Amino acid sequence: MRSKVTVVGAGNVGATCxxxxxxxGYADVVLVDIVEGLPQGKGxxxxxxxxxxxxxxxxxxxxxxxxxxxxxxxxxxxxxARKPGMSRDDLVVTNMKIVQGVTxxxxxxxxxxxxxxxxxxxxxxCQMAFxxxxxxxxxxxxxxxxxxxxxxxxxxxxxxxxxxxxxFTCVLGGHGDTMVPIISLCTVGGVPITQLLPKxxxxxMVQRTVNGGAEIVNLLKTGSAYxxxxxxxxxxxxxxxxxxxxxxxxxxxxxxxxxxxxxxAGVPCKIGKDGIEQIIELKLSSEEDAALKKSxxxxxxxxKVMGI
Ligand SMILES: NC(=O)c1ccc[n+]([C@@H]2O[C@H](COP(=O)([O-])OP(=O)(O)OC[C@H]3O[C@@H](n4cnc5c(N)ncnc54)[C@H](O)[C@@H]3O)[C@@H](O)[C@H]2O)c1
Numbered sequence: 001m002r003s004k005v006t007v008v009g010a011g012n013v014g015a016t017c018x019x020x021x022x023x024x025g026y027a028d029v030v031l032v033d034i035v036e037g038l039p040q041g042k043g044x045x046x047x048x049x050x051x052x053x054x055x056x057x058x059x060x061x062x063x064x065x066x067x068x069x070x071x072x073x074x075x076x077x078x079x080x081a082r083k084p085g086m087s088r089d090d091l092v093v094t095n096m097k098i099v100q101g102v103t104x105x106x107x108x109x110x111x112x113x114x115x116x117x118x119x120x121x122x123x124x125x126c127q128m129a130f131x132x133x134x135x136x137x138x139x140x141x142x143x144x145x146x147x148x149x150x151x152x153x154x155x156x157x158x159x160x161x162x163x164x165x166x167x168f169t170c171v172l173g174g175h176g177d178t179m180v181p182i183i184s185l186c187t188v189g190g191v192p193i194t195q196l197l198p199k200x201x202x203x204x205m206v207q208r209t210v211n212g213g214a215e216i217v218n219l220l221k222t223g224s225a226y227x228x229x230x231x232x233x234x235x236x237x238x239x240x241x242x243x244x245x246x247x248x249x250x251x252x253x254x255x256x257x258x259x260x261x262x263x264x265a266g267v268p269c270k271i272g273k274d275g276i277e278q279i280i281e282l283k284l285s286s287e288e289d290a291a292l293k294k295s296x297x298x299x300x301x302x303x304k305v306m307g308i
Contacts (some may be wrong), residue, residue, distance in 0.1 A: 002057065003027040003241045006071040006110070007101050009078030010039035010061060012052045012223060015120055016230025017075055018059070018113045022046045024234070025055025026241050030068045032061075033078070037062065073111040073237055076129060078102050080118035081224040082217050088120040088176050099125045103132040107207040114240055114275040117142040117251070118233050122175035123160060123264040124302035126251045130264070131308045132257070137253035138276040144175030145249025145266040146232035147225075151212040152181055155205040160196060162188055168284075171209065171249060173295035179266065181206045182282065235269060243273035247278075252276055258284075258292055265296045 003026065008020045010033035018029050029046070031039040043061030050057060060067055068074070079095035082088060099119060106115065113134060117126045117140070126142040133140060148171035157164040166189045173180035183202060186193040193202060209214070216225040239246040250269045254260040257279045258267065270278040284292065 003072045004030070004070065005237055006030045006032060006068040006074045006106075006113075006155055008032045008074060008106070009119070009206065010035070010042050011077065012081070012226035013229045013233070014075070014077035015042050016226050017077065017118070017233040018042075020048050020050075020231050020234035021237060022050065022055060022057055022059055023053055025050075025053065026238065027072075028058040030060055030062060030071065032068060034061070034062055034063060056226055060195045065105040066107045068106070069109045071106075071113050073114050073116065073240055074106045074110060075116045075118060075233055075237065076102055076106075076125070077118045077233070078112050079125070082120070082213070083223075084218050084221060086217075088122070089124075090212070091120050092124055092302055092305055095119050095121070095125055096128050099128045100132050102165050103129045107133050107135070113139070114194075115140045116233060116236050120175070121302055123266070123299040124306060126253070126264040127299070127303055127308065128306060130253055137255065140253070141269070141276055142175075142251030142264065143229070143233045143236055144179075144251050145171050145268075146235055147229050148175065148179055148181075148209060148212065148266075149249055150228055150232060152186070152205065152209040155208055156186065156188065156193065156197075159201065159205065160188060170268065172268070172282075172288075173292050174265060174299050176295075176298070177210060177253065178291070178295035178298045180288055180295055181209055182284070182288055184285065184288075185282070211261065239271040240273060240275065245270050245272045245277065245291065247271075247280060250276065253278055256281070256294070258289070260293060260296045263296050263299050265292065265299060276288060 039061030
């Protein structure tokens with residue numbers, strides 16, 4: 001039996017994520033959007049690519065949730081994206097209502113699914129999906145750290161002219177200005193980055209990672225990044241479908257881990273068939289620990305705005 005994955009939001013990120021799954025051929029995909037014809041058209045286009053891709057999966061697009069019934073995984077990408085000058089937090093009021101409505105539909109039609117939240121402000125939207133679904137915490141989490149870590153990896157590999165395969169990074173905290181790159185865990189071929197680059201160069205790349213989303217928003221003028229966010233979300237889906245037990249930085253509900261309780265924040269998680277199977281607690285420096293707590297407090301501030 002192939003897995004069934006629903007992607008809600010057939011815009012830039014949703015369509016990229018859906019197509020990545022279709023391309024790899026490990027799950028049937030249902031694409032949902034409120035715009036009539038959009039998910040149907042993109043779904044059919046993707047299906048017509050399967051003979052060339054050589055993948056035997058089904059893809060359908062729809063404006064309703066009946067076809068999504070009994071999905072194993074639902075990826076929520078529905079919501080507005082940033083425009084130049086906006087922060088992710090500026091999206092909270094619009095996107096919280098969208099995520100709430102979408103989650104209610106998901107729960108009704110796929111009560112046993114795992115939800116991966118992608119829309120922004122990410123950590124607050126995870127909390128909204130968790131609050132609305134009443135699913136256990138291991139079945140509701142968000143994509144941010146996979147993308148943020150990938151951005152940091154890209155900059156390091158470009159700077160040192162080495163294969164991206166040899167670069168490991170770890171970015172924790174919120175998906176926003178308060179993200180926390182853990183420099184002590186950044187390595188190139190196993191060598192700590194601090195032995196390869198001076199502090200000012202590392203600091204500049206950290207800053208570019210923190211502003212990674214805004215850099216692309218400013219170039220695009222309308223809309224935000226989607227290729228890297230789309231494949232980052234698909235990587236999380238893949239870790240679940242293949243029960244990979246892969247360690248990925250995810251926005252997870254913290255229940256005392258890292259001394260933080262009752263709020264979502266980006267931490268390393270073991271992802272397998274049950275969703276988050278373990279939250280890995282790293283030994284952080286006092287600076288990193290303070291930055292992670294600050295990041296969680298920023299998310300808590302948004303919860304007040306959302307009234308949850
Ligand atoms: N977590 C991350 O790393 C990350 C990265 C990039 C973008 N994002 C976020 O993802 C979201 C989507 O970005 P995008 O670039 O795909 O935007 P987009 O505008 O291209 O697509 C959003 C889609 O959602 C649809 N939609 C709106 N309300 C809906 C509803 N109630 N039900 C179903 N569909 C609905 C819209 O019609 C649209 O097609 C934004 O909030 C953006 O900020 C997150």
